[in-house]
Amino acid sequence: MQPMTIMTLQQQLDTLYQNESRKVQATLIRLLGDFELAEEAMQEAFFAALHQWPEEGLPDNPTAWLIRTGQRRGIDQIRKRQTARKYQHLADTEEAFDPEQDNDAISDDMLRLIFTCCHPSLTQEAQLALTLREMCGLTTEQVASALLQKPTTVAQRIVRAKSKIRASGIPYEVPERKELPERLGSVLKVVYLMFNEGYSGSDGEQVVKVDLAEEAIRLAGQLAGLLPEAEVCGLLALMLFHDARKAARQDDQGDLITLEDQDRSLWDADQIAIGRQWLNRAAASPAGPYTLQAAIAAAHAESGDADHTDWRQIVALYEALYQQIPSPVIALNRAVAVAMRDGPETGLALLDQLESQKAIQAYYLYHAARADLHRRLGNHKEAISAYQRALALTQQGPEQRFLNRRLSQLIRPE
Structure with missing residues (x-):
C-alpha cells in the first residue's frame, strides 16, 4: 500500500473511474450475473476506496482491489436473497476467483460483455444501445x-434488453468459433460506434476521449485475433x-x-503503417463497408498534404460504399468529396438532393457542410443561415467554437 493525500486520492480515483470502471463492471457482471447489481457493486467499491484508501494507502493493484471489493459487496446482496445451498455456491465462487492472479479473465471480460450485449435474441437497436451504455x-x-434517437426510446430499450438477458439466461461468454461469423456484424457496428464516441464525442469539451477510442481499438484487435475476417481487419485499419x-x-x-489545416507531422506515422498492414490483410477479400472506409481513411492518412489528396480515388470509394450502404450520411460524405474534386457548386447540388431526408436534417455536419460550401462560393447569407442551424x-x-468562429468571420469580416 502507498500512502497518499486526499487530493492525490481524488485524482487517482477520478483517473481510475475514467479508465477502469468499465473493466471493473464487466468483470463484476461475470462474477455476479446481473447488470444492475454489478453497477451498484462497482459504485460501492469506489465509495469504499474513497473512505479506506486515505488510511490504508493506494493498493498495489487498484483495479483488482475494486473488483474484489465490488464482488464482496455484490455477494453480500445476493446472500440476503438466496437459499443456504446457493449461499455456499457463492462462497465457493468467491474463493475461486482471485483478481490479482486472473488477469487474462479480467482482460477478456470486455469481450464477453460485448458478445452478451450483442446476442442475436436482442434487437439490433437494443444491442447498440445496451453496448454503448x-x-x-x-x-x-x-x-x-x-x-440519432430519442433518449426515452433508448432508455426503454436498455431496460428491456437487460430484462431479456436475465429472463432468458443469455450466457456471458464469447461464442464458439462456428457461431462467430453470424454474430460479428452487430459487434463490429457497436465497436465502431464506440470508437466514434471516443474520437468525435457527442458532447463535452474534448474532441477526442482517448480512453474510449483506445478501448474500441483494443477490442477490435482482440476480435481480429479471435476471428481475422476481412471486415474485422478493415475496421481495425479504419480506426487506426x-x-x-x-x-x-x-x-x-x-x-x-x-x-x-492539420499539422501532418503530428500524425502517428507508425500507427498509419500498422493500419496499412491491416488494410492489406482486409483487401485480400472482396471489400466490405469497413474495408472501403479504411481505404478512404488511408487516402487521407497517406497524403503528404491537403493539396495532394487523391479526391478522385476517394469519390470512387464513396461510390462503392454507397452501393453497399445507401445511407444519407454516406451520401453527405460523398457530396463533400465530389465538392473537393469538382468544386463547391457540384457538391451543393448533391447536398440539395438530401433535403428531403428527415434524419439528415437533424445532423449538424450536414448543415456545417452546406455552410462551408456556401462560404467557399461567397454566398454569405446562405452560409450564415447554415452555420446557425449547425450550431x-x-x-x-x-x-x-469552430462554427462560431466561421460565423463571426462572415458576420464581422476582418
Missing part, C-alpha cells in the same frame, strides 16, 4: 445522440488511421483544427 459508460442522452491523427485535431486551447444541433464545445 455498458461498454462505454455513456449516459442515456449520449447513447441517443450516437444513435483515424486515431493516428488525434494529436493534430485540437490546438493547445482545445479548439478544433480541420483536416486540411443549434451540436453540444460539443470545440465544434461550437
Whole structure:
C-alpha cells in the first residue's frame, strides 16, 4: 500500500473511474450475473476506496482491489436473497476467483460483455444501445445522440434488453468459433460506434476521449485475433488511421483544427503503417463497408498534404460504399468529396438532393457542410443561415467554437 493525500486520492480515483470502471463492471457482471447489481457493486467499491484508501494507502493493484471489493459487496446482496445451498455456491465462487492472479479473465471480460450485449435474441437497436451504455459508460442522452434517437426510446430499450438477458439466461461468454461469423456484424457496428464516441464525442469539451477510442481499438484487435475476417481487419485499419491523427485535431486551447489545416507531422506515422498492414490483410477479400472506409481513411492518412489528396480515388470509394450502404450520411460524405474534386457548386447540388431526408436534417455536419460550401462560393447569407442551424444541433464545445468562429468571420469580416 502507498500512502497518499486526499487530493492525490481524488485524482487517482477520478483517473481510475475514467479508465477502469468499465473493466471493473464487466468483470463484476461475470462474477455476479446481473447488470444492475454489478453497477451498484462497482459504485460501492469506489465509495469504499474513497473512505479506506486515505488510511490504508493506494493498493498495489487498484483495479483488482475494486473488483474484489465490488464482488464482496455484490455477494453480500445476493446472500440476503438466496437459499443456504446457493449461499455456499457463492462462497465457493468467491474463493475461486482471485483478481490479482486472473488477469487474462479480467482482460477478456470486455469481450464477453460485448458478445452478451450483442446476442442475436436482442434487437439490433437494443444491442447498440445496451453496448454503448455498458461498454462505454455513456449516459442515456449520449447513447441517443450516437444513435440519432430519442433518449426515452433508448432508455426503454436498455431496460428491456437487460430484462431479456436475465429472463432468458443469455450466457456471458464469447461464442464458439462456428457461431462467430453470424454474430460479428452487430459487434463490429457497436465497436465502431464506440470508437466514434471516443474520437468525435457527442458532447463535452474534448474532441477526442482517448480512453474510449483506445478501448474500441483494443477490442477490435482482440476480435481480429479471435476471428481475422476481412471486415474485422478493415475496421481495425479504419480506426487506426483515424486515431493516428488525434494529436493534430485540437490546438493547445482545445479548439478544433480541420483536416486540411492539420499539422501532418503530428500524425502517428507508425500507427498509419500498422493500419496499412491491416488494410492489406482486409483487401485480400472482396471489400466490405469497413474495408472501403479504411481505404478512404488511408487516402487521407497517406497524403503528404491537403493539396495532394487523391479526391478522385476517394469519390470512387464513396461510390462503392454507397452501393453497399445507401445511407444519407454516406451520401453527405460523398457530396463533400465530389465538392473537393469538382468544386463547391457540384457538391451543393448533391447536398440539395438530401433535403428531403428527415434524419439528415437533424445532423449538424450536414448543415456545417452546406455552410462551408456556401462560404467557399461567397454566398454569405446562405452560409450564415447554415452555420446557425449547425450550431443549434451540436453540444460539443470545440465544434461550437469552430462554427462560431466561421460565423463571426462572415458576420464581422476582418
